[in-house]
Amino acid sequence: MKKAKSILWGEKMDKRYQALEAYMKEVNYDPSLLLNILHKAQQLFLWLPPDVLKFIAEKLNIPISRVAGVVSFYNFFSTKPVGRIQIKVCLGTACYVKGGDRVMERFLEELGLQEEGQVTEDGMFSVHAVRCVGACSMAPVVLIGENDFYGRMSPDKVPRLVKKYKQIAEKMKQEAGENA
Amino acid sequence: MKEIRVCAGGACIASGEASVRDALVKALKEKGLEDKFKVVETGCMGMCSRGPFMVVDDIVYNKLNARAVGEIVEEHLIKGNIVEKYLMELPSKEKVKEAFKEHPFFSKQVRIVTRNLGQIDPRSIDDYLERGGYKALEKVLKEMKPQDVIEEIKNSGLRGRGGAGFPTGLKWEFAAKQKDDTKYVVCNADEGDPGAFMDRAVLEGDPHSVLEGLTIAAYAIGAKRGFIYVRAEYPLAIERLTIAISQARSRGFLGKNILGTDFSFDIEIRIGAGAFVCGEETALMASVMGLRGQPWPRPPYPVEKGLWGHPTVINNVETLANIAWIINNGWQEFRKYGTEKSPGTKVFALAGKVKNTGLVEVPLGITLRELIFDIGGGIPNGKKLKAVQTGGPSGGVIPADKIDTPIDYESLTALGTIMGSGGVIVLDEDDCMVDVAKFFLEFTVHESCGKCTPCREGTRAMYEILDRISRGEGTMEDIDTLEELAQVVKETALCGLGQTAPNPVLTTLRYFREEYEIHVKEKRCPAKKCRDLISYVIDPKACTGCTACKIVCPTHTIEGELNKVHFIHQDNCIKCGSCMDICRFDAIFKVSPPITDEETDKAVEFYLSSKNS
Numbered sequence: 001m002k003k004a005k006s007i008l009w010g011e012k013m014d015k016r017y018q019a020l021e022a023y024m025k026e027v028n029y030d031p032s033l034l035l036n037i038l039h040k041a042q043q044l045f046l047w048l049p050p051d052v053l054k055f056i057a058e059k060l061n062i063p064i065s066r067v068a069g070v071v072s073f074y075n076f077f078s079t080k081p082v083g084r085i086q087i088k089v090c091l092g093t094a095c096y097v098k099g100g101d102r103v104m105e106r107f108l109e110e111l112g113l114q115e116e117g118q119v120t121e122d123g124m125f126s127v128h129a130v131r132c133v134g135a136c137s138m139a140p141v142v143l144i145g146e147n148d149f150y151g152r153m154s155p156d157k158v159p160r161l162v163k164k165y166k167q168i169a170e171k172m173k174q175e176a177g178e179n180a
Numbered sequence: 181m182k183e184i185r186v187c188a189g190g191a192c193i194a195s196g197e198a199s200v201r202d203a204l205v206k207a208l209k210e211k212g213l214e215d216k217f218k219v220v221e222t223g224c225m226g227m228c229s230r231g232p233f234m235v236v237d238d239i240v241y242n243k244l245n246a247r248a249v250g251e252i253v254e255e256h257l258i259k260g261n262i263v264e265k266y267l268m269e270l271p272s273k274e275k276v277k278e279a280f281k282e283h284p285f286f287s288k289q290v291r292i293v294t295r296n297l298g299q300i301d302p303r304s305i306d307d308y309l310e311r312g313g314y315k316a317l318e319k320v321l322k323e324m325k326p327q328d329v330i331e332e333i334k335n336s337g338l339r340g341r342g343g344a345g346f347p348t349g350l351k352w353e354f355a356a357k358q359k360d361d362t363k364y365v366v367c368n369a370d371e372g373d374p375g376a377f378m379d380r381a382v383l384e385g386d387p388h389s390v391l392e393g394l395t396i397a398a399y400a401i402g403a404k405r406g407f408i409y410v411r412a413e414y415p416l417a418i419e420r421l422t423i424a425i426s427q428a429r430s431r432g433f434l435g436k437n438i439l440g441t442d443f444s445f446d447i448e449i450r451i452g453a454g455a456f457v458c459g460e461e462t463a464l465m466a467s468v469m470g471l472r473g474q475p476w477p478r479p480p481y482p483v484e485k486g487l488w489g490h491p492t493v494i495n496n497v498e499t500l501a502n503i504a505w506i507i508n509n510g511w512q513e514f515r516k517y518g519t520e521k522s523p524g525t526k527v528f529a530l531a532g533k534v535k536n537t538g539l540v541e542v543p544l545g546i547t548l549r550e551l552i553f554d555i556g557g558g559i560p561n562g563k564k565l566k567a568v569q570t571g572g573p574s575g576g577v578i579p580a581d582k583i584d585t586p587i588d589y590e591s592l593t594a595l596g597t598i599m600g601s602g603g604v605i606v607l608d609e610d611d612c613m614v615d616v617a618k619f620f621l622e623f624t625v626h627e628s629c630g631k632c633t634p635c636r637e638g639t640r641a642m643y644e645i646l647d648r649i650s651r652g653e654g655t656m657e658d659i660d661t662l663e664e665l666a667q668v669v670k671e672t673a674l675c676g677l678g679q680t681a682p683n684p685v686l687t688t689l690r691y692f693r694e695e696y697e698i699h700v701k702e703k704r705c706p707a708k709k710c711r712d713l714i715s716y717v718i719d720p721k722a723c724t725g726c727t728a729c730k731i732v733c734p735t736h737t738i739e740g741e742l743n744k745v746h747f748i749h750q751d752n753c754i755k756c757g758s759c760m761d762i763c764r765f766d767a768i769f770k771v772s773p774p775i776t777d778e779e780t781d782k783a784v785e786f787y788l789s790s791k792n793s
Binding site: 030031033035039069070076102 | 412450451453455470756758
């Protein structure tokens with residue numbers, strides 16, 4: 001956590017904090033908009049680290065227990081790190097029956113991950129199981145990133161996809177390096 | 181300039197609407213037809229199983245791709261010929277336009293809530309205005325007193341479309357009578373039932389109709405602030421609502437002194453975060469206030485003490501989409517549809533084992549038979565209808581012999597289920613009722629907020645019993661305990677989620693008790709669905725030895741050489757069904773109860789004799 005802290009609270013205050021604060025200012029630091037603010041925070045940070053919850057609680061002038069209570073209640077918020085590119089494998093009924101679990105195993109294997117939810121060392125990838133995404137006719141289904149949708153998956157289609165997204169990840173890293 | 185409408189509803193987007201639209205725009209450009217045709221992306225047209233769609237000259241082309249678009253541009257737009265191969269099956273090929281009107285999918289529908297879906301570009305307020313949008317608001321603000329509006333809605337008999345069916349006009353009247361300067365209106369757009377997507381379609385396809393309805397509600401009760409609570413899973417709805425709200429503000433339909441009157445009102449969007457219980461009104465209000473979405477006991481009802489302790493009216497998306505229509509056309513016109521106690525229409529999401537899955541709006545009082553067989557086109561693959569599930573996890577199943585019951589609030593309640601938000605899942609002979617109950621209970625266990633014991637512990641205990649029964653480990657006593665538990669949870673849970681959670685159990689027990697007993701006594705699943713109670717077997721007469729199943733089997737438990745009959749070893753079989761899916765010769769069948777390798781011959785013999793008889 002210490003390392004994260006030095007990044008987040010370093011001399012140059014993280015741009016994401018500035019963006020989050022700007023958003024809170026826009027909504028007049030209204031605590032009733034906590035859910036919207038947390039959505040914004042998760043959009044910026046990808047997940048909700050304790051320091052971010054603390055930051056929000058301080059700015060809204062409410063106890064951190066209230067922020068943490070809300071975060072833990074709703075399925076949408078994550079208090080564990082996730083990869084920059086999230087691979088979501090549907091394990092809803094239809095996908096499970098059609099071998100979604102095997103697709104999942106192959107993704108973990110190809111990315112060198114032990115378990116679901118773990119992040120690759122470079123911070124780029126994590127694999128998650130999701131409940132039904134409502135595309136059962138195309139089972140098994142995988143969602144990568146925000147918008148990329150792959151239906152009728154099978155384990156042997158996984159390596160090619162991983163290769164494709166590793167290239168995208170490299171590009172993202174380069175761009176981030178140039179901006180820094 | 182002619183309009184070409186392309187459906188940009190959720191299902192069509194997932195099946196490739198963007199490439200169809202791009203191909204169309206490109207083709208029009210190449211052929212120099214840009215000035216003659218305008219491409220409009222609309223909301224959901226309803227026939228979700230046949231997307232992507234386009235409509236030109238009242239002709240609906242379905243199941244399109246980029247190549248099909250090229251052909252249609254060439255043949256239809258340039259030469260004026262109808263391209264038959266992209267039409268749905270129609271009763272007559274001669275008069276195509278008439279045939280569309282006669283097709284039961286269209287002819288049996290009455291479009292009030294969905295009046296603009298598929299007709300307008302949801303991102304354009306001008307499109308909405310052209311179709312009479314905001315006329316009702318103008319009429320209300322300039323010609324009617326709040327009490328007149330309430331009377332009109334009361335007379336219409338409109339009932340809440342979110343599930344419980346409380347009369348909307350009465351709800352408004354209660355709130356209007358409260359003496360408080362601060363009041364709120366809330367639109368419940370937290371459509372959480374798996375299998376229901378009508379609210380999403382309306383929000384994405386006609387957002388202004390919801391804004392107009394909510395503004396009229398605010399005027400009727402005297403509210404100045406309104407909220408739309410949308411679930412986070414609907415980003416497109418949020419995007420289109422945001423656009424619609426800013427357009428409405430800039431045209432003076434929202435904000436200070438609306439349309440030059442002294443009525444001021446504005447709407448904010450609140451985004452949910454994935455909690456099914458937030459569809460329950462008290463939990464929803466907690467969430468709107470930025471708290472954990474846990475319900476609180478009623479009374480006091482939200483119309484007395486709601487958001488921040490002030491009177492609050494909460495209406496569902498579909499309810500609000502009815503309002504402007506009723507004001508424009510009068511309550512008498514509205515009452516021409518539906519039944520005495522349940523007037524108007526209802527939008528249903530047809531899903532499951534039915535040919536035409538999608539979104540349909542029909543008058544209340546129509547029978548399930550008409551809905552499933554006339555509009556839905558019946559059950560695919562020559563299977564038989566077994567039951568219909570309505571109301572999602574809060575509803576229950578209706579057996580096939582009761583499908584001539586008219587669909588209205590009272591009849592469905594009498595059958596033990598609820599109207600709910602309008603999800604209709606059709607089940608055929610391959611669906612197991614224990615499995616269906618287990619599926620919904622798993623959902624409610626996961627979504628129970630944990631505040632009250634009957635729901636938190638009761639749903640889990642019910643799930644565990646159902647799980648035991650589905651694995652063939654249940655006892656007859658388990659069935660009685662299950663029934664008793666269901667009754668207790670129904671009577672004692674704090675909120676609507678818990679009170680209705682036992683419905684899937686109670687209705688399956690009521691109509692299909694025998695099926696439960698077979699699972700217990702004979703350790704057999706009659707629908708051959710429960711994994712622990714079945715085996716997959718190869719029919720040696722039909723097997724050609726193509727090796728497809730052997731290759732696909734994840735546990736390598738299928739043995740056989742090329743061109744020779746294959747064999748499934750039961751010990752390692754995880755019953756994933758991959759072999760049956762891939763077999764092109766119909767050579768794999770299921771048996772229940774499960775068998776050992778030694779019993780295979782007997783199972784095959786029995787299968788062949790029953791197949792021939």
